[in-house]
Amino acid sequence: MAALRLQNLRKSFGGLPAISDVSLEVAPGERRLIIGPNGAGKTTLFNLVTGDLPRDAGSIVLFGKDVTRLAPHHRVHRGLARTYQIITLFPKDTLEHNIALSLLGLSKLRWSAFRSFDEDLYVEARAVLARVGLEHLAKRGIAEVAYGDKRRVEIAMALAQRPRVLLLDEPLAGLSREERATVKQLIAGIPREVTVVMIEHDMDTALDMAERITVLHYGRVIVEGTRAEVVADPKTREVYLGH
Amino acid sequence: MKLAALACLLVGFPLVGGEFYVNLASQIFIFAIFAASINLLLGYGGLATLGHASYLGVAAYTSALLGLKLGLGHWLAAPAALLATTLMACLFGLIALRATGLGFLMLTLALSQVLWGTAYRWVALTDGDNGLRGLSRPFHLDDAASFYYFALAATAASLWLMARFVGSPFGAALRGTRDQPRRMSALGHHVWLIRWITFVYAGFWGAVSGLLFVYYHKYIHPISLSLTNSAEGLLAVIAGGSGTLAGPVVGAAIVMLLKNYVSAYIERWNTLLGLVFVLIVVFMPEGVVPGVKRLWLRFASRT
Numbered sequence: 001m002a003a004l005r006l007q008n009l010r011k012s013f014g015g016l017p018a019i020s021d022v023s024l025e026v027a028p029g030e031r032r033l034i035i036g037p038n039g040a041g042k043t044t045l046f047n048l049v050t051g052d053l054p055r056d057a058g059s060i061v062l063f064g065k066d067v068t069r070l071a072p073h074h075r076v077h078r079g080l081a082r083t084y085q086i087i088t089l090f091p092k093d094t095l096e097h098n099i100a101l102s103l104l105g106l107s108k109l110r111w112s113a114f115r116s117f118d119e120d121l122y123v124e125a126r127a128v129l130a131r132v133g134l135e136h137l138a139k140r141g142i143a144e145v146a147y148g149d150k151r152r153v154e155i156a157m158a159l160a161q162r163p164r165v166l167l168l169d170e171p172l173a174g175l176s177r178e179e180r181a182t183v184k185q186l187i188a189g190i191p192r193e194v195t196v197v198m199i200e201h202d203m204d205t206a207l208d209m210a211e212r213i214t215v216l217h218y219g220r221v222i223v224e225g226t227r228a229e230v231v232a233d234p235k236t237r238e239v240y241l242g243h
Numbered sequence: 244m245k246l247a248a249l250a251c252l253l254v255g256f257p258l259v260g261g262e263f264y265v266n267l268a269s270q271i272f273i274f275a276i277f278a279a280s281i282n283l284l285l286g287y288g289g290l291a292t293l294g295h296a297s298y299l300g301v302a303a304y305t306s307a308l309l310g311l312k313l314g315l316g317h318w319l320a321a322p323a324a325l326l327a328t329t330l331m332a333c334l335f336g337l338i339a340l341r342a343t344g345l346g347f348l349m350l351t352l353a354l355s356q357v358l359w360g361t362a363y364r365w366v367a368l369t370d371g372d373n374g375l376r377g378l379s380r381p382f383h384l385d386d387a388a389s390f391y392y393f394a395l396a397a398t399a400a401s402l403w404l405m406a407r408f409v410g411s412p413f414g415a416a417l418r419g420t421r422d423q424p425r426r427m428s429a430l431g432h433h434v435w436l437i438r439w440i441t442f443v444y445a446g447f448w449g450a451v452s453g454l455l456f457v458y459y460h461k462y463i464h465p466i467s468l469s470l471t472n473s474a475e476g477l478l479a480v481i482a483g484g485s486g487t488l489a490g491p492v493v494g495a496a497i498v499m500l501l502k503n504y505v506s507a508y509i510e511r512w513n514t515l516l517g518l519v520f521v522l523i524v525v526f527m528p529e530g531v532v533p534g535v536k537r538l539w540l541r542f543a544s545r546t
Contacts, residue, residue, distance in 0.1 A: 050429060076431035088426045090419060101419050104412055105431030113413035113440070114404075121412070161431065 001064045003028040003195035004049070004165050009058035011041075011048055011219075018044045020219045022058070026165075026212075032197045033210030037239060041219035042199040043085055046167050050082050051075050062165060076105060079164030083154040083171055085199070089142045095153055096138040099125035102157040125160070132156040132186055148179030155186060159194075166190065168198040172206065184209060203240060207231070215239060253395055257388040265387040266459075271499045272391075272398040273455040278479040278491035278498075279405050280448035285477065286486035287409050288441050289421030290343065293473050294351030297335065297358050298449025300468030302328040303457035304362065307375045317381035325450050332446025336439045343424075355473060362465035374464035378457060394455055401451055406488050408444060417441055418486075475502075482523045484530025493531050 002025040011019040019041045026032045034042050047053040049060055051072035059068045067075050090098050100121040104110045109118060129135045132152045137145055158166055172180050190196055200206035213230040215223040223233045230236050257265045277299055284290040305324035309315040339350040362369045384390040408414055419427045420434045428434050457463050475498055483494025506512035527534025
């Protein structure tokens, strides 16, 4: 059974197709890279999978369960987590509170309206931050930490939910070489039971992180295969090098 | 320690304050509950409403009508009024929360205007512009001091329960929906339901303030449902500091003092009210409570 199966997914904006009949299957535990030039529809595809955008046609199946009609938060409860290309954190809050909100999302505690905010959540949040090497910044505000650390918090928030399928939207974007190395190491350390689908704009940076690669162009899958197959395919070269 | 000193001050106030000031304080308490309930939506949920007077007015009218038309005592009329108003908040929430931002603001305004128009025009039920008179207070709280203590106790309980609400895990999730609704959804939070529950809870406390309002005045008029009343509540929250517990209380005190005290000396008190708000927004855009705190911290760090 596939961890994630997309069938004939379609999405248009004002008649302009952004995703056209995209079908793909990601096996459990697989590391899948989705690449493509700007405007290829990579983030739109993620937004369709998470339910941030409604699809025009097609279906989304998560571990054999059709989640196409489920609201975004229900999909999260089925084991789907994501990060954003543009960092989307809670800037007024501390790192530990950001992680605590993530933990709270899957906890029944989130409906408790008359008990104090549980200190245990912060203890758990600090443990999550420790896993990404940020425990020492737990009490700092998001606005006070470096860009690279914010990227790690993004990933930590998704990992805190112990997802079955993790969607990483350009996790290396805007990072320095040192920061990239740290984040790549972090991604490499994600447990094998988590299926990882990652978008990356820069092919050279991310190729070594993937087992299979899907190339999107103008909202269509033009190439799919192993790293060697995709690099060797003339269509990939055409998209990236223009010849 | 500070809280104990404040409690002593408030409990001792009727012993030293004249009847006028004791009554003014009671009105501040009632308006503080009203403003704090708006703050749940605006300050913690990021939902600006211009229709919150609906809950104050409907609870007040329901309690008055149940007493006058059906002869029910306060023991029955008060819970019935609270229940009816909370159910109305459930329904209004379903309608208003189809939108956020300006759409939400306009929907809350439109719904409250329907009620205000009904109160004016349905003369057979509400006696229209004459309002409903001949009402009574519960427990024979007819002197200023005893009503003051009743209002103080109700306000303390209300503010405590609202503080518990915003300090809870649910409150943390609510603030999350204010700051990053899309992200909250991506973290598994049901953003719409969080907002709806808060809307209903805020409506309930608006209703509590309405009951106290009608008990205090022993009279109810359609103006209690008006846009002006909703806007004054909203201004009190913004002036005092939205998203803080003390802000709406301070804002309510500012509005009530200007409206009831300064108006005795200055004919154009509305102009002064406007001027005070302009000054607050210019010099303390975050509101008086956070603004004073900021200035105090700056002063303390220099000395």
